[in-house]
Amino acid sequence: MNIPTLVLTAGLLAMPVLAAPGHSGSHGHYDGHAAALGEPGDPKAKARTINVVMTDEMRFSPETVTVKRGETIRFVVKNAGELRHEMTLGTMEELVEHAAVMEKHPDMEHDDPNAVTVEPGQTKTILWKFTKAGSFDFGCLVPGHMPAGMKGRIVVR
Template sequence: MKRAIFFSTTFAAFAFVSVALAAPGHTGGHAHSNVGKAGDPKKVSRTIEVVMNDQMRFLPDSVTVKPGETIRFVVKNVGEMKHEMMLGTHKELMDHAKVMQQHPGMEHDDDNAVTVEPGKTGEIVWQFTKAGTFKFGCLMPGHVEAGMIGTVSVKR
């Protein structure tokens, strides 16, 4: 009987912690990924301004950086709805967009993403560690599907 009570209590505590960590925000750091890693704000190579709007577009929608470069993305939301910018591979963004459809209130607190309220500005400091073609997108439900996605080309 004691074993059953211990198991039930342990399972309930685990379930509570799992739910508490899963909602409403999404945290996990993403300090290092296929796209690179969180950059040191003291070692920024250059700043790139990115504008997000309610026409579901990023301006610019394409940027080129060099491997090893640390970029400060200054991300401005000129729209009237909340937008975000998340860095990742195309597959990572599309997979995560599906999760966002199921959990529309989820916000990101990750190194590779920033959620920006209307009329506000946010930042991502990111170091691109290897060459390749990567993406950035707004994963608010329906936004990436409407074309709110851009490309990062990392090349020498």
């Protein structure tokens, strides 16, 4: 079997990569987790606060949130239960896919801007800018929690 090989000289490896000032590789748009509904919020931007409570009854309160397109929301997420919970923003397809990974790795904690893992009695924050209109989702991806009903809806108008 003949496999092509990529050869780089030491000189090429040492060359710095230059970009125009203020130019990022993302070309001005976020393409990470939950990109279908927006992007991480700017901590310096004006944000509306929405308090979210998670319980061991496998529920979020509120279960439905309505926001305006372009609005930045500071979700203050409190775990009022005795079990570990999390809140992850995304499409239902993304959440189901990620929940399957969590089933295999139940102790996984997230370091993504669209998710927080919250220990009992603790509170954490998600800062998110909703750039696209539509109906989106959030859920607790701790194994068994979302199938038990721990999910909610975000309506962006």
